[in-house]
Amino acid sequence: MVDFGFGLVPSSRINLDLFDKEKYEELAAMEPDVRICMACGSCTAVCTAGKFVPTSLREAIEAIKNANSEKALQMLESCQLCGKCSMVCPRGINTRHLILSITKVYSKK
Amino acid sequence: MKNNILIIGGGPAGLEASAQLQRMGYNVILIERSAKLGGHLAKWDRLFPDRVPADEVLGGLLRAAEGVKCFTDTDIRAINRLEKSYNVRLTNGITVLSDAVLVASGFDLFNAVRKEEYGYGIYNQVMTNADLEAYFKTGNDKRIENPKKIGFVHCVGSRDEKSGCRSCSKVCCATAVKQAIEIKQAFPQAEVFCFYMDLRLFGRHYEDLYLEAQKEYGVRFIRGRVAEVSENYDGTLLVKAEDTVASKPLKVTLDLLVLMSGMRPSASVKELGEHLGMMVEEDGYFSVRSGISAGQRSPQPGIFLAGAATGPKTLPETLADARAAAMEIERYLTEIFPDARNYKQLVKERW
Numbered sequence: 001m002v003d004f005g006f007g008l009v010p011s012s013r014i015n016l017d018l019f020d021k022e023k024y025e026e027l028a029a030m031e032p033d034v035r036i037c038m039a040c041g042s043c044t045a046v047c048t049a050g051k052f053v054p055t056s057l058r059e060a061i062e063a064i065k066n067a068n069s070e071k072a073l074q075m076l077e078s079c080q081l082c083g084k085c086s087m088v089c090p091r092g093i094n095t096r097h098l099i100l101s102i103t104k105v106y107s108k109k
Numbered sequence: 110m111k112n113n114i115l116i117i118g119g120g121p122a123g124l125e126a127s128a129q130l131q132r133m134g135y136n137v138i139l140i141e142r143s144a145k146l147g148g149h150l151a152k153w154d155r156l157f158p159d160r161v162p163a164d165e166v167l168g169g170l171l172r173a174a175e176g177v178k179c180f181t182d183t184d185i186r187a188i189n190r191l192e193k194s195y196n197v198r199l200t201n202g203i204t205v206l207s208d209a210v211l212v213a214s215g216f217d218l219f220n221a222v223r224k225e226e227y228g229y230g231i232y233n234q235v236m237t238n239a240d241l242e243a244y245f246k247t248g249n250d251k252r253i254e255n256p257k258k259i260g261f262v263h264c265v266g267s268r269d270e271k272s273g274c275r276s277c278s279k280v281c282c283a284t285a286v287k288q289a290i291e292i293k294q295a296f297p298q299a300e301v302f303c304f305y306m307d308l309r310l311f312g313r314h315y316e317d318l319y320l321e322a323q324k325e326y327g328v329r330f331i332r333g334r335v336a337e338v339s340e341n342y343d344g345t346l347l348v349k350a351e352d353t354v355a356s357k358p359l360k361v362t363l364d365l366l367v368l369m370s371g372m373r374p375s376a377s378v379k380e381l382g383e384h385l386g387m388m389v390e391e392d393g394y395f396s397v398r399s400g401i402s403a404g405q406r407s408p409q410p411g412i413f414l415a416g417a418a419t420g421p422k423t424l425p426e427t428l429a430d431a432r433a434a435a436m437e438i439e440r441y442l443t444e445i446f447p448d449a450r451n452y453k454q455l456v457k458e459r460w
Contacts, residue, residue, distance in 0.1 A: 014355065014357050014358065014360070015359075016360070017361060019300075035327055036320060036323045036324050038330075059355075062352075062355050
């Protein structure tokens with residue numbers, strides 16, 4: 001068989017119908033501040049790990065809300081909990097705590 | 110005897126200016142082309158940012174304007190400029206000799222049918238901000254039956270050059286956030302999404318409203334303009350946008366989509382402009398003497414403007430504008446108008 005190089009590429013479109021509301025509410029119950037992120041990007045701008053490996057709390061929150069918790073975990077994998085992001089967050093989110101809670105809730109299979 | 114002042118438009122701006130000018134002792138004649146006073150305010154349920162009942166505000170305006178001569182269902186048939194005053198013939202047969210004219214012709218809501226890609230008037234479950242407000246007021250709307258997923262589309266007929274509406278309508282962001290909260294109050298289990306390009310929550314307490322929507326009501330804000338809506342076989346809607354924060358196309362199935370129709374110049378502007386010989390700018394709103402220092406004075410001496418006739422305004426801005434117009438009229442009628450001999454010179458210097 002000749003390989004023409006065609007394959008099925010998984011859709012990269014966000015499908016909000018796949019959003020896991022229950023799990024998100026579980027996280028929000030522990031961590032109400034997850035709701036108030038306004039995606040300003042301050043956390044990502046100062047992230048020490050982010051200079052070397054894709055790491056972004058802003059993107060992680062976005063990914064959760066966009067039904068892609070795997071990406072969220074990936075985005076936080078290299079976090080060293082240094083806490084610089086909590087210093088710059090304009091809405092005063094306890095980012096370290098939030099990162100730990102995200103990991104806890106979404107690592108559960 | 111104090112001067113006659115004709116006020117065109119019985120919405121909040123016209124009512125507020127009437128009350129102020131009457132207090133100053135002027136003889137105010139207020140005309141309204143529809144059957145009812147109050148303008149859009151009469152159709153609204155609650156007002157941002159504090160969700161004050163619209164009826165209360167309108168009631169206050171109407172009480173303050175008691176005693177003003179009001180003609181509803183009345184329009185202008187013709188206006189003649191005399192030496193200094195205006196001779197105005199109304200459609201009810203009455204002629205008014207008016208020393209100053211205040212144009213408070215307000216705005217129209219953008220006709221959402223024109224954005225065909227959103228399906229208003231085609232798909233059953235698509236409604237406008239005004240429809241939702243009517244539902245909050247009456248509790249009746251066949252489209253709203255325990256919706257589980259609701260979307261709000263910001264900037265419908267705003268910031269849209271192709272629809273001939275370049276500018277921001279100023280009030281829809283705050284209205285959308287307010288209505289998102291109210292629909293969550295009505296249906297706590299529902300998921301609510303707001304599709305925005307920028308959130309323009311500039312006023313006092315507006316940011317609090319935004320924070321409240323996120324924090325207390327879990328409203329999801331998605332940066333991206335809804336580009337396409339289609340109807341599923343079961344009557345739900347498939348909505349497509351880009352999440353421009355995530356840089357990815359996005360789709361979601363919704364039970365209800367609310368279009369935030371923006372402010373457009375009132376349809377009466379064209380006719381009024383012709384009657385009064387007043388200029389309209391490219392955006393369709395009346396031009397003013399100076400946008401910064403004389404926003405209530407038209408280029409025509411003796412003709413004043415207030416409220417959304419000169420561009421989108423919030424309700425408190427409109428009321429402040431009406432009070433300012435009343436002050437400007439008073440200044441004109443005491444400092445310029447009475448001096449018949451030097452009138453032309455004074456107009457040149459002070460108008």
